[in-house]
Amino acid sequence: MSRSPYLSSAPSVSVIMLKVLLALLPGIAAYVWVYGGGILISLALASLTALLAEAAVLRLRQRPVLPFLMDGSAIVTAWLLALALPPLAPWWLVVVGTLFAIVVAKQLYGGLGYNPFNPAMIGYAALLISFPVLMTQWPSPLALAKVSLSFADQWHYIFTRSLPLNVPVDAISSATPLDYLKTQLVLQQSVSDIRNTPIFGWLGGRGSELVALATLLGGLYLLHQRIISWHIPLAFLATLTLLSAAFHLLAPELHASPQFHLFSGGAMLCAFFIATDPVSGPTTPLAKLVFAAGIGVLTYVIRVFGGYPDGIAFAVILMNICVPLLDAYTQPRVFGHEK
Amino acid sequence: MGQYRDIVENGLWKQNPGTMQLLGLCPTLAVTSTAVNGLSLGLATALVMAASNAAVAPVRRYVPDEIRIPVFILVIAALVTIIDLSMNAFVHPLYVVLGIFIPLIVTNCIVLARVEAFAAKNPVTPSALDGLMMGLGLTLVLTLLGAVREFVGKGTALSGIDLVFGAEAKAWVLQLIPDYPGFLLAILPPGAFIGLGLLIATHNWLEQRRLAKASMHAALPVAQSH
Incomplete structure (x- = not known):
């Protein structure tokens, strides 16, 4: 007792x-x-x-x-x-x-x-x-x-x-699927043609999508154990999904589908293990949402418009710089105190 | 003579422009991809600093306080133009490599800082020495940083020496590590920041050790008297 x-x-x-x-x-x-x-x-x-x-x-x-x-x-x-x-x-x-x-x-x-x-x-x-x-x-x-x-x-x-x-x-x-997609798009191939090549599976790259799925599983375990909160994974994955879905719907032959972006490269690892680093990430819930959404936007922008096949590392580092600012602007009002 | 000793010590070590005052960071970070680049721009800056300090000191009483900065800048700009034209004439390949950073010596804050802080208040000889020593202190940092970045980045020493001594000097370049894959980060701008940070840390560490040693020596006779 x-x-x-x-x-x-x-x-x-x-x-x-x-x-x-x-x-x-x-x-x-x-x-x-x-x-x-x-x-x-x-x-x-x-x-x-x-x-x-x-x-x-x-x-x-x-x-x-x-x-x-x-x-x-x-x-x-x-x-x-x-x-x-x-x-x-x-x-x-x-x-x-x-x-x-x-x-x-x-x-x-x-x-x-x-x-x-x-x-x-x-x-x-x-x-x-x-x-x-x-x-x-x-x-x-x-x-x-x-x-x-x-x-x-x-x-x-x-x-x-x-x-x-x-x-x-x-x-x-x-070539990794992300890399291949990028170079083939430059060569004026359509996304549906590119995705017919054997290196692509039903979600992302053949094989690598399994790694992403297993990583997702591990991430859910971390959520269940309350080692990480839901804010960062959800905001990151949602932003990546929304952005890629918007571009995909506008021009399906020029932009890959959302599920491809979610299960390619380091997206899953980033969502649950990298962006959720408690030291270099923000602490307040709102700051976490903004931080992760920023990583999502930057990752998508670097992947689609940038020179590197994947943009996780640079996106995370760039948003790390913003963390003190985000934390400072999102401090909750202490009960009994004026704003 | 004590005054001159202080000037030399301040310029080269105690108030080193590169690692202590952190002035003149623009060339420190931008051109130190090799030791030769660093040394050349450092020497050019040192020359400008010695000359500008020597030129400002004699007229320091006649320049009205209100317009002293524009006057100083004009003097510095004239001297930099001389260096710029001479380097273009005599070491043209190097001039092409250093490019905009030679004319930019005008805006290098360490030059104006020494003119304003020292030459505007002191006679000609100490002023010239101060400019020269501060310049050499900066040169030291530029060369060291260039050497470190070159070694880590390319595994070589003295690369680019042919820019100064002509094409036959290319044989002088030493490949210190055979088959080195190259560490591009050291050559790129982040390498300059990291390298400078490490140099500053080294300077602080050596200085702390020196002070600790000095205070131990000072404390020793007291301990003996007990």
């Missing part, structure tokens, strides 16, 4: 982070199913780099190392970054991106709780503008690849960049 006062204590940071990692597992499982086990190597590499980098900087900053390592936030950053990178990215790309995310974007700003930008997205953006070719080289889903690589082959490819004999790079890589 517990005694009053019946105050529920907020879960600790490590519990939250553990649940976030748990919620990422369905997406990772789908990833392995669709692209092969290579993603596990990236995840392990990123986690190891993140922990070592975090420990090193904490030592330099003369902060307690173990308590901060155990909170798990570094691993969450590492996993999000690894999931955002192309699955068979070379090992050093993963390491450089994670180092940048942890050392520059997180620890230099003061560590967990002080970083104004989402560290994983800063790491991603740094890699995207530094190594555009590697960052857009996605492997084909196993079901579509002309040659399927075994786990050992993927291991070799990640660490030495060498493929088994007689396998050209083109045989294992293909």
